């Protein structure tokens with residue numbers, strides 16, 4: 010397979026509701042949608058899952074566009090690509106920048122599946138025809154407001170509820186939810202808001218029977234999470250700390266977590282996500298697919314990934330309508346009582362609403378050569 014052109018469509022999209030985590034509130038975001046076109050004119054699609062600010066990790070939408078234009082697209086355009094699983098190693102000449110790598114790598118996965126007229130789920134060996142999904146709720150104004158929001162999503166049938174916590178917005182909030190919903194599958198995401206000084210405080214979450222506490226400690230830590238996991242009963246799930254298969258291996262070996270939140274962008278693409286899934290399966294560590302407030306393109310990749318068998322915990326893959334007034338894919342991602350059907354069409358299985366894409370585009374750039382001022386390996 011050869012890519013003859015890559016078009017970077019940068020869109021500005023407003024969320025239907027603000028989303029608050031321990032590191033800030035998002036109301037809108039710029040997203041770069043990556044269109045990889047082959048010699049026969051077929052388009053594969055990926056998206057950058059960074060935000061406008063480098064608060065989740067070190068990348069932003071703008072850094073990902075720079076890295077795609079200057080390094081990653083010049084590395085892959087006009088090259089012979091035998092299989093999308095090979096793209097990860099083509100990009101390791103650059104350190105990290107996982108979200109930028111993922112955006113072009115996932116577009117190549119979609120393109121390859123379309124050229125072979127199979128769904129992305131089938132291409133990666135997915136076994137499920139439908140997936141259970143959960144809802145990630147941002148930090149709310151009060152414990153009562155949170156419990157009310159949880160009720161709305163329980164009524165919609167979501168199979169897991171994830172709430173955000175931070176010091177001062179944790180025990181009372183979890184207590185209010187558990188008082189109203191003693192048995193629902195409930196988890197908390199701390200986005201690195203705590204330290205080992207908070208061990209005794211975090212122990213107070215143990216009686217609430219949470220499925221897990223996600224990323225309680227530093228975004229780049231594996232060692233201290235192992236210390237914490239020995240002290241608390243609640244299973245630790247890592248998100249930000251796991252950037253690669255190697256990070257996952259070390260975390261499992263050290264006992265830093267019992268669950269891993271796999272995000273295609275954070276780990277540098279679908280190939281690495283599959284490798285992490287397989288490693289976790291071999292070690293009895295369940296995984297689930299986290300969300301990054303994606304458009305339908307990223308959402309479609311997440312659904313396909315979740316069709317793999319060790320994704321045994323519902324992911325943060327809510328329907329399009331929970332994020333956008335109008336998504337840029339057709340049809341939109343919909344859900345029925347917490348279940349999303351795995352798309353069967355070729356590639357990501359959704360069409361792009363080109364009219365909507367044009368409306369939302371703030372910048373568009375077509376790249377047809379490997380030109381870059383930087384030395385790029387070709388081997």
Ligand SMILES: O=C(O)CCC(=O)C1=CC=C[C@@H](O)[C@@H]1C(=O)O
Pocket residue numbers: 030065145198200248299300301302303325326327
């Ligand atoms: O896409 C979704 O619905 C999940 C959003 C979500 O929980 C997150 C998105 C982006 C960064 C983080 O704040 C957070 C997470 O840590 O998973």
Ligand SMILES: [Mg+2]
Pocket residue numbers: 198200223224248249270299
């Ligand atoms: Mg998280």
